[in-house]
Amino acid sequence: ESMGNSVGHDPLPPWSIVLDISEDELDEDLKANLLELSESHLSFTEPHECSKTEDYDFDLEECISYVHGAVLFDKRLSSWMPKLIPKRISEELFWSNYFSHVCGIVTKWTENSPHLIASDSDENSEQPTEDSAVAADESPNSTESGASSSISEHPESKESEAPKDDSTPEEQPESDVAVASAPVESVSVANGNESLESESAPTVEESQTLEQNLFSEYIEAEVQDSKTEYGPPIRWGILGCGDVCEWKSGPGFQRARGSELTAVMCRTPGMAKSFAERHGVKKYYTDAKALIDDPDVEAVYIATPPGSHLEYAKLVCEAMKPCFVEKPMARNFEECKEMVDIFYRNNLPLFVAYYRRAHPRFIRAKETVDHHLGQITSISVRYSADTHLVKTPSEISWRIESEQSGGGLFMDIASHTLDILDFLLGPLDHVYGDAVKTPNLPKGDEINVETVVALSFRTSSSAVGSCVWNFAACVREDNLEIVGTKGSMTMSVFGDDSPMLHQAHGGKLLSRRVPCPHLPDHVHQPLIQTICDELRQLPGCISPSHGHSARRTAQVMDIALRKYYRDRSDDFWDRPLKWTK
Template identity: 45%
Template structure:
């Protein structure tokens, strides 16, 4: 596809306001030409504010638009499978938000549909292309901290403010697949896949300690990678504000790398026998733009995107393995 990539967005909500939406038109050879939201007034408002020529209130109309030749699905995970298959049947490349779907089985169905119709499938694990994580990948590949031993990550956050009847979709498993572990932990597990290669097995201890919503709020996981590296993670989403923490360490035979997954202003610290080096980075205005750039380049035959349906499905499989016992208990099995 050497012509201009003309995007349509399904679900123009908050994530598309700054993180992704404007990037589609700021990239050479790419343009946002249509948006869809079930609330037509909100779709029209988004289109007017962002200078998008067309808006729709149903997905089929956007998929059928001949001016749209690629689709970005920015709805919650519960509709990712449906819209991805619709886009594939329309013959249009798909860029879908993360997590890729509610579970690994849905991911496989999406991959099969796109493969059978020869439609490219990409997933919005955009951290793979942000400068701090690109640098960490480079340091690891160059063995700056020696042979890799293990990774440990901690993410502690206070509970979400609204509960009960005003339940945020991110902690409604029927819509999100799980709780904040699915929303945030998926980014982390995907990056570890990018840094070290596939996770071969994962086990988890999961609970709902605070009882504020149906989803899990604490997860402790152990990971084994196919190359012998091991990892651990602890996620807790019911700590007091002063205990909030976002920290990760990668340990090697000659040093360690410390960084944050979500506070992108936190420097990357590299410690070796030669001392400590603190690396700071400037983030792009639209954090998904570097990844979208690689998608446009691949669709135009100029490059390769590092975040595909296949790589994202691996992360979904790992999350399912970590959550297996919890989901069995929750379903009364």
């Protein structure tokens, strides 16, 4: 029967879209041909020619039973999903392309088997269609030109024309997290009271279980690594042994498949040795160049404050090794551009630790934005914290020392949010920003960096956005809202809550919590996995966070802070007396 008529929840074998027979009745040659589809990414990224027919109509929600059946029939499908969805292609297009090949194979086989063609053959020959409305995101890969980024500044904020980027990505980066098409949990909101009511509780449970199983299969350390096919693991060295490495990132290099933490470095005597002993790392150094030049170190993770990122990145590039640098990428756009240029000229990959691009919550958020909100019309970001009211400058440390951080807390916090906006919506354009230092702060006598920043922008689809980061507020707030023509999504950027999808039905507001796979213990691990997979050249694997996308985020931040620092293209940290107070 037609694919669009199947709305059941029990798994159905993928060939039953065209041919209604059981697996026991399935011809061995046909079964082998269907299993061969998962040997190449082209089965998911390129459609079969039959998808061009007018009768081809594919709807992911209506065909979820076939999707579940396909995953059960061919175990390799669960390995391709996290590599391709959503950065290479959308989930809808992934399955539309796959089933177009299934239909092509089964149809051709039935044409060569006359005894199988019954009176309902016309019905069985109906074929599904590719959903061409969903396009992949525009994040360039490591082979893109080193030209500057294409973010235009709002005309009112221009002191000079923002650099343009004429480069065109050859391939879209992929994500590391498996995302199944799960119905979302329904929360009916009326008169301010929330009551949980499942639209289809068994399907939600089945889908959440499937998601978590697929996610666990892909990133957990216990999964068997295919070292025979793709060679030995990547041997990493870390520069800097601070708090981020202790839990967020360091263990991720040990738990990711195809990864090994070989050496660590810290200039403070004793810290590198202590870290190495606690985490079972073989080598430790107090000199950065010694670690970088170590022949046992194949790739380097720079986890120091941004003030040293450019210097260390140059040393890594001179050693001709891949580099993974903490966020923010550097102190300003010019330093980021220089880093991208030198790695591009030497044909070396440069990754940046915007780990939320591979995080389960934001993978699901992107899927929600792409498939459930319609055309995006507005974006709102509000972040408030009392940091400058309760902490002294010495307690905040290097994060408000412009020579080390490139500015105030905005650089450390807002960089995550702006990168996620780039990930969810594409590059920001028509950017305008303003920043101030709040006077008379109780703990702020020694503060000379910005404390409040406002930003406005547009997206390529003409949606408008506004953001405010206030680090001198009496309340705490962390909210991202994306509004479209068919619904809106709200979530925090720094919390662990699942996104909420809000849609109007029959005059009532229906809010649905979007189910997410379980969170990784070490938040950098999914991104580290994508980097290792790309470095080991696994088929179709490209990390979603490269220097090119991080450079765009740096340019947006520079536009927001340019008036306050009276230019950001020079070593502005050396001339604080000229800043706007």
